[in-house]
Amino acid sequence: MTRRLRMLAWFGVVVGVLLAAGLIVLVVVADLDTAGQVAGIVGTIVGLAALGVSVYALRQPGSQGAAGPTVTSGGVRSVAVGGGVSGTVSTGDRHTSVQVPGRRRAAGPPPTAPPPGASGTVHASGERSVATGGEISGDVSTGDGER
Known part of the structure; x- marks a missing residue:
């Protein structure tokens, strides 16, 4: 308040x-x-x-309201997350984590508003696709890595 x-x-x-x-x-x-x-x-x-x-x-325009964003995943083995990812998301067959270097957000409080142009909809449509409505601070893998 x-x-x-x-x-x-x-x-x-x-x-x-x-x-x-x-x-x-x-x-x-x-x-x-x-x-x-x-x-x-x-x-x-x-x-x-x-x-x-x-x-x-x-x-009054509030936050996303009680319903929150629309989250759907339509692809085979796809994952859609309405918020951020701080753990591991893997759509591969093996349970090993494949780390891909990415951009880290500067230290500070988490963002409270969606980025400009965000529609409140998160959709992962392709095979093994991953979509998030927030920051990714964990690991995301869409394959099995090398065999």
């Missing part, structure tokens, strides 16, 4: 507590009829505000 959202949440809590305290004071000072009418009006306003906040939250 960002600092701004945390501040808005606390603001909502403080306003709610003040409204409840004000209604209690109104019941004690004024009559119950007036307090009931005021509570009805305040409840309507708060309900409409909550509806507006809900619509606003639903229209």
